[in-house]
Structures are given as C-alpha cells and as structure tokens.
Amino acid sequence: MTTMSGNGMTLESSKKYSYWGGVWDRLRKNKLAMVSLVVLFIIILCCIFVPIFSKYTLSEVTMADRDQAPSAVHWLGTDNIGRDLFTRLFYGGRVSLGVAVAVTALECIIGVILGSLAGFFGGKVDTAIMRISEIFMCFPFLMICITLQAVFGNSIRTLIIILSVLSWPSIARIVRGQILSLREMDYMEACRALGISNKRQIFKHLFPNVLAYIIVYITLSMASVILTETSLSFLGLGVNPPTPTWGNLIQEARNLYILQHKWWYWVPPGLMIFLSILCFNILGDGLRDAIDPKMQK
C-alpha cells in the first residue's frame, strides 16, 4: 500500500506546477517564438537607447552631409537635408511601437470592460454591446481611419484614439465568449455549489483563463496596429512629418527617383516594419499554442 500512495503523490505533484509556468515551459520549446522574442527585444532596446548610442540627434540638419549613401559615418546614409537616417529609423521605431502599445492598451481597456459587461450581465446589455460591435466590425476600417484623420486632423493623439475606438470589438467579443463559455463550465458550477462568492469566482478562476486570451490578443494586435499606423503614415494620413515613423520614412519612396536610386531611404524602415510584424505574429501564434496545447496537436 505504501508504494501505491507514493505513486499517487508523484502524479499529483507533477500536475500541480503553475499554469503560467507550464505556458512558459511550452513557449520555451518553440524555437521560432523564442527567436522572435529576442529580435523584438533587440528592436525595442535599440529604440529606447538610440539617443545614447547614436552620435546624431533626431533633427540635426547638416546640409554638407546631405544625400549620402550608407558609410561608416552614417550607417544608413542621410536624407536630402542631411539628417542621419539610422538615427531617424530608431526614433521612428519609438513612435511606431509607441503608438502600437498605446492603441493596444486603450483598445484592450475598452474591449475588456465592454466584453465583461456583456458576458456577465447578458440580456439587453449583451445584445446592445454586441450590436454596436457588429456595426464597428462592418466599417471599411482603413477608409474610416482616413476619413477620421481628414476630419480631426493628423496628430499622434487623434490617431491613437481613432485606432483604439475602431478596434475594440474583437477583444470585447473574445472576452465575452470566454466568460460565457467559462460560466457554463463544470468548475464554475462547482464553485457555486461550494458557495464561493462571486468576486472570488471571477478573480480566482475566470481571470487567469481570460487573461491568457488577452495576452495572445495583445501580441497579435501589436502587429496589426503597426501595420495600420505605417499604412496611414505612408498615405500621408498618419503622423505628421517631420516626426519620423516607419511609415513616414518609407513614404519617401513614393518619389520614383528615390525608389529607383536611393534604397537606404525606404528599405530599412520597410524591413523594420516587416520584421516587427513577423515577430509579433510568430510570438502570438506561439503563445496561443503554449496556452492551449490541445490546439497544437
């Protein structure tokens, strides 16, 4: 009998390791996702510390140095008024990534609040919120952004507000769906039967489950906001120059001469956009697989 209970114990303890520990363990095994995490980390660090390792400032105009190809002095060359493009690339990254973080945060706050309201209260509240979200989801997204930017003028602040107000429905629907399905699950039933209070139910059981989905969403949303912001900036409807963003920098290539002869104007920002979207997408997929291992196999 002693061997039996011994066996039982090991079974128990092996299953008791924490939820997030398990997620991290599975994520760590996904090489592609880990590489993406490292790349993103490097890009973010470069953007944060660009004032320290760059000899040039953001808007330092040196007419003597204008229109130079990449060299040891100017790693990515200079633009037509002699600004160092390497420096501007990472200052642009600050704006592009900053906008993405701000929009994602705001949209998650709006979406989680509305989604939880819909999920918990159900009935008329649910119907109303879901109808409104349907309307938002049917907007031709980029066109509405263009229109709104035209009406309210382009500034970073309006851009952030517009993008987050337009994108909350997806996360709201995810949160609502999770709450609805979790409410029907056996363990919530068991909680109710055991007389555990509502508040404790929400925080102890619902929260970690929903949080997992929100984290995946945040990662994927970062990618899509970067894409939207750079697209708008490329059209000249995002962030106003001279503030650099990756979209603004690449916009220079709409000039056929620059497109043809000066790759250093537009290829580096294009690659940065591509790389960061790629990494956020891979990381998001990896996180989803790590959180829900059933989906993987």
Added chain:
Amino acid sequence: MKNYIIRRLLQIIPVFLGILFILFFIIDKAPGSITSNIMDPTMTPELKAALQEKLDPSLPFYVKFFNWLSEAMKGNFGYSFKHYRPVIDVIGDNIGCTFALSLVALIIAMLIGIPCGIISATKQYSLVDNGLTVLSLVGLALPTFFFGLLLLKVLAVDMKLFPIFGLMNPLNAKADFWTKLGDQAYHLVLPAIVLGFAEIASFMRYTRSSMLEVIRSDYIRTARAKGLSEKIVIYRHAFRNAMIPIVTLIGFRLPGLISGAVMTETIFSLPGVGKLSVEAVSTRNYPLLLGINAMLTLATLFGTLVADILYAAVDPRIKYH
C-alpha cells in the same frame, strides 16, 4: 433558405443605417461641412433653395441626417467640385478598377491559398508544410506598400517588365476593345500580385487550421474505416467540412481587401476609389468621402451577406436554425 436570406437582409439594414449615422456625424463635425458644398451648380435655383433649406447647418443634426439620407436614397450624394460632376458619377468611374483589382486578388488568393492549405494540413510537420508555413508568415507580415514598392522597383523600374503606373497606356486610348482589355490586364498584374499575396497567406493559414481540425474528427476516421480512398476522404469528406469556416473568411476578408486595394492603388497610381479617397482627403472633398464610405460599407455588408448565404449552402445545419 429564402426566409434565411430575407432575414439576413433585414438584419443588414439597421447596421447599414447605424454606420451611415456615425459617418454623417463625423463628417458633420468637419470644418466646412458637407452641407456647404453639396450643391450641383447645374440645378435650378428652386431645387437649390430647397436643398439649402434641408441641409441648413443650423438645423438639428438628426434632421440633417434624415434629409441627407432621403437625398442619398434617390442617388444624390452631392456634387464634387473638383471633378465638376456629381459624386455618384465620380465614384462610378473609379469603382470598377477597385472592384476588378479586389476580385482578381481574391480569386488568386483562393485558387492558390486553399490548395496550399490542404497540402500543408495533410502533410503536417513535413518539409512542404514548414516551407508553406514560413511563406504564409512572410505573406502576412509583409505590408502591402512595402511589398508593392519592392516589386515596383525590381520588376517595373529596374527590369522594365511591367508598367510603372496607371491602368492603361495613353497610346492605346483609341485602340479596339480587346487591345484595351489586354493592356488593362497587363497593368493589373503587379497590383493583383501585391494585393493577392497577403490574401493567399490568410487563406492558406485558415484552410490549414480548418483542415487539421476536420482531419482529426471522428467522421474522417469513419470514412477511412469504410474503405474510401485517401483522395475521397480528404477532398470530399474533409474538405466539404473544412470549407464551412473558409466561406465565412471570404466575407471577413472584404474590409481588409478594400484597405489593401487603397494602398495598392496609391502605389501603382491606379484610378480606383482608394486613390480617389486619398485625394478627397487632401482636397477636403467631404461629399465625395461620405459617398465613398457609404458605398464601401454597403459593399462590405453585401459581402458578409454573400458569405452567410454561401455558409448556409455548404452547411446543412444552418437552414433549420
């Protein structure tokens, strides 16, 4: 089935009105609002006066909205001073290009993306699957404008294989119908590749995950246990089921497709609504912007409706709900 379509049509109306209301609300806030430059100069003075009265800026917002709506229902979306023509005609001239571009891209995406997704799913974790997965990740991450610029530089500017901009060579203006059509198709090749590439990736990913889920289901095991060939198991039994969510993707992808078309038209200077709307913003042409948005919203809603009908057609369970 008929009832289902009618019910879905009725559901679309409030959503459409809701979107129009929000759009009108936004544009009404703009300086030099829609009401001030909506008049067609060729109208009789009486008609002008009547319209002036209806859209008087001092009127309450909702009254103006309903007045505008009743005019819009009659096809009067206002007048575009930049083009010296009514908005509806300007949009009509440009929507064909956008429509053709989106449609070609969508067809390319389905014809390539769906089979690739099936192959990827049936050979999960193989070299082919990994290769296609990497390609689809690249396709999703490569922004339309960057990919467009790269192709434009390499294939059109450097190698001179394709035209750099426009929908037609001006020299062909007087050519016969087939030459013109061929020339337009030639001009659309690069834009369609650019727009189609990202769509291929999303169709592939979606097909792959949908197929993977279906392949593991009990009825596929049943089909194999019946002694059916692998071809029939995959392409008849599995694919018919995997198609159900893919069909909805067509509807979901429409707004993305339109956004993509806006970017693509700008890069390749194609005369479509995308380029038109970017111009409308810079010239503060609000009636035109409102008209384009209304049109695209309607197209999007119609797309989701078509997707829903297709969905009901492929999933026998839907009709009875």
Added chain:
Amino acid sequence: MSEMMEKKPLLEVKNLKTYFHSAGGLVKAVDDVSFDVYEGETLGIVGESGCGKSITCMSLARLVECPPGKYEGGEILFDGQDMLKISDAELRKIRGNKISYIFQEPMTSLNPVFKIGKQIEEVLRVHRNMSKEEAKKEAIHALDLVRIPNPERIVNEYPFALSGGMRQRVMIAMALACSPKLLVADEPTTALDVTIQAQVLDLMNDLKKEIDTSILFITHDLSVIAEMADRVMVMYAGKVVELADVNTIFEKPLHPYTIGLISSRPDMSTTSDRLNVIPGNVPDLSDLPTGCAFNPRCPYASDKCREGISELVEVEPNHFVRCYYPGGEKHDGN
C-alpha cells in the same frame, strides 16, 4: 467451448505492438498483444479507459494515425493476409467490406454535411460496384434492417436531424451494408441512454445471427460484456492480462485485476452498501512502473512482480492469465 476450438480462426493477432512516439516519450499503447477471433463468435475486450483496447482494435484495419502511432511489430492475419503488410489499395478493399467498424460517438461519427443515404451508398458503391439507384435501394434496405422507421425518408435526412440512438443504428446499418466477416464495435453504446443502449445491444445480437458475422466488442462495462460476449479478453496498460470464456471470467477470474473488476460491480445480492474499488489510478502509459504494470495497485504484489512480468500462461484449458500468482494465492515472502 471445445467445438469453438475446432472452428478455424477468422482473425489471428500475434504479438501486435502499436507504439506512440510523442513529445512526452514512448507510449506502448498496445504491447505484445495476441488473440484470435473465431468465426461466428463475439470476443469482448474489457479494460479501463487508456488500457489500449481501442488502439488494439483500430490497429486491425490500420486505422491508427501514423505518426504519432507506429506499428512496431507483430502480425494481424485476416483471411490469410497480414493486415500490417498488405498495400493500401488491398487494405481499402477490406475496410468497410470484410472488417467494419462502429465507433463510440454516434454524434460525431457521421459526416455532418452529407445525407444519411449518401453515406451508406458510398460503402456499397465502393465495394459492390453498385449503380446509384441500386445503392440507394440497398441503403434503404439496410436502414430497414436496423429497424429505423421510415427509411425512405431517413435516407434524405442529414445526421443532425437524428437522435444519438438513431445515428448509432445508421452506423450499424453502414457497417453491416456489405455483410462483413468481422464487425469491430468500439464502445458502441457508451454514449447512449440506458434504455437505448439495451435496444441497440439487442439489435446487434439479432443481426449477428442474421448476417453470421464475428464481433469484436470493446467496452469498459462488465454488464454489457456479460450480455454480448462468448469469450472475454481483459487488458491492462497495453497488455492482455486474462483471456477466457465469459462464464469463467465472471465465475472464476484469476488475474488480480480481473478479480478487482468483477468484485467492484454493484452486487444486488449482498447487503453491503459500499462498492469495492480497486485502489489507485490507471497508470500513465508513458511512465509505467517496472515489472507488472498492475503491481502498485495489486494486493498480492511481491518483489518478483516489481522486477519482471509473467508470460500469458494457459492455467487451465482455454483460460490464459498473465500473473505469477493467479487467483491471488499467497506466496512465500508474504
């Protein structure tokens, strides 16, 4: 019993090994399993979930997904052919024709987007080369055979329009459409209500006589086994632990696990209000104890059981047991 032995075996499984190579390690789901199925008999396979009984049956027509599964060895002789060696084309001629399956989940085992009729016709058209009209007639006949009312109407219905019991009847009709020599029923009634369960079991027993097919019946429910099987095979952790005819199993079980199973049934004849249970849990197949996999739960286990595992021994005619202490006899060290 002795006349059974004179019949020739329809299916001979010899030392079958089906393993799974997963990230968590090697799982020996079916580990050196041998048994025969004779013509016209019903062999029941019992065991807790995860003991390998389903994988054993799926292996017979190579239905295990490979990868992650892999047939590591052994022979499956059916009709003179080794099912593990024949080509895919030959295999397809046997599946659904000579060996048919009924699965556990009637709700998900039918393809939701095809009509009932079409799904039955498909088998007939593949194996019997019937025309569409002939196949349809035959499908209606097959539905009639499994006592589905209004078969002419049901052939035009989609699966979602039918109840679980009805769908399982459709599955049976589909499985029997080509009069197979062997019907493999993998827990066919587990998902059904008790009353429906009884109806389906009766139907299977009746049809078995009509069509003269052998049945391999898998279940974890001993009362179902008692009703259906001629012989019973008990599996534990991927191995056969006991094999005997049904009366012997119930009256004189010899393996400690079988003894535990039999005595854990609710017994109306005693006044005890507690159920006997086998202590401990079903072992994790990727992390089995050394020696006999049952040793941590076995009241008779000795060091010998922790070090090695017994062969499957014929302790009396036609009664095979894999245990050093059949019947739980006490040994010297205890």
